[in-house]
């Protein structure tokens with residue numbers, strides 16, 4: 001597993017069977033998850049992570065561990081670096097010419113921040129969803145089948161299966177099963193956002209990064225997304241940026257509070273919202289600034 | 291009682307300026323409309339005179355392959371078959387677009403996606419220069435470089451359709467490139483990011499996302515290039531050889547609708563049938579350019595529908 005990331009060029013092989021494997025694992029895990037997540041396995045971790053945009057020091061020495069099958073919320077005032085931090089986890093910052101990253105990003109104990117890491121394999125394992133739904137100008141089916149196709153799935157039957165499974169997992173299947181070949185751009189905002197989640201799930205990532213996934217949606221769609229995330233955390237590790245304190249409190253297991261590029265406090269969500277140890281955190285969660 | 295501040299004041303002066311601005315812009319529009327209407331009216335009336343006044347048969351005109359305007363009546367003339375020129379126009383337009391399309395789109399991809407920093411810095415001025423070069427310079431360069439080259443390496447005189455195609459391809463390249471660049475730049479960055487975040491490489495993103503999203507823009511680019519190629523007279527006239535017969539190979543001298551007009555306009559008397567026939571050719575050009583414009587609009591509308 002660790003080697004698959006460091007040996008760069010050979011494209012990742014699609015393992016169709018992984019799903020049924022995970023299904024078996026899942027049941028075992030379900031039992032585990034129902035107990036309070038004390039100190040589970042670390043899914044991804046940063047050590048002394050710094051991100052610069054030119055001269056702007058956007059992330060300052062952040063060390064954080066994210067645990068498997070948990071939802072971790074990243075909160076903080078606008079411009080504090082939440083999106084930047086999230087983007088560094090799947091190296092999407094590489095696509096920004098001015099961005100420079102130092103420190104370590106450990107996935108399965110491998111530093112995926114290293115230049116020789118296969119970022120495509122990394123991004124397949126760490127999926128991402130943005131604030132504004134960004135479906136491709138293709139049919140619903142093709143949106144979901146897009147990534148599996150270039151990750152090597154060719155047979156129509158396999159693709160059909162992946163598309164249905166991903167759409168079901170994103171709680172969208174029933175709404176779109178009769179219009180799979182219509183344009184994705186005809187869906188509502190909330191449906192588009194779930195489609196984008198389905199698209200990310202189609203590559204079977206281990207970690208899902210969500211940057212304010214519900215902030216452009218109406219309350220009903222938001223509730224659906226939240227419900228969905230709750231369902232998804234059984235199988236995935238979820239890291240979510242949100243400006244909505246209630247949302248963070250409702251859905252997350254742990255919360256990290258950022259301020260001016262620094263990690264101020266990281267603890268159980270309950271602790272953060274009821275008895276934070278830092279004054280800045282208390283001010284922020286109680287709405288006194290930000 | 292004091293006047294209310296919203297009602298009193300410089301109302302009349304502002305109102306006057308308002309009306310003046312309105313009148314000025316309206317006048318500009320009127321000038322344009324009158325110019326366009328005049329061109330259409332004039333070309334239509336002269337162009338149709340060939341058929342209604344001089345009684346040239348429309349079918350003989352459009353599908354005749356013999357162009358012999360000076361043949362006397364006793365010899366069975368004059369003959370005004372313009373099919374060879376129509377064919378010539380379409381051939382040079384089609385093939386020059388065939389060459390310039392892929393190259394222009396390729397250059398656009400390079401400029402926007404592969405090397406956006408220096409690629410664009412270098413290519414943008416190059417393209418602007420290419421657009422600004424007068425067509426006589428293209429023709430002259432073609433005459434000096436392409437024609438001798440073809441004579442040596444492809445056989446024949448060097449003058450002919452192929453020379454015209456090559457000159458036109460270079461001429462329309464900047465048009466195709468710059469419109470393609472616009473199309474590619476219009477793809478929202480978050481769509482690209484979405485593709486990268488799924489583990490797509492740059493090429494996969496270009497091929498499967500960008501090319502597809504920009505396809506209507508590429509079509510528009512090629513149609514604009516074709517419109518320019520179809521209408522270009524001078525540069526083509528200098529290298530095409532101006533043969534009057536139906537072309538049978540790309541190396542043979544030929545003519546296009548535009549080159550026939552520019553070659554013959556000075557040698558005919560206004561009002562004569564020879565002159566009116568040239569107006570009929572101009573009418574054909576006008577109709578074709580109208581078709582190009584509508585094609586572009588249609589593609590644009592389809593593109594918008596698709597990307598909604």
Ligand SMILES: Nc1ncnc2c1ncn2[C@@H]1O[C@H](COP(=O)(O)OP(=O)(O)OP(=O)(O)O)[C@@H](O)[C@H]1O
Nearest residue numbers: 053056058077078079080081082083084085096098
């Ligand atoms: N592409 C970029 N180029 C230069 N600076 C950037 C870029 N993206 C973000 N920044 C800067 O980095 C800092 C952190 O921005 P970031 O977008 O990560 O904040 P955020 O916490 O996600 O804010 P918000 O809640 O408004 O989304 C800001 O000062 C911002 O101006």
Ligand SMILES: [Mg+2]
Nearest residue numbers: 082083084211
């Ligand atoms: Mg943000």
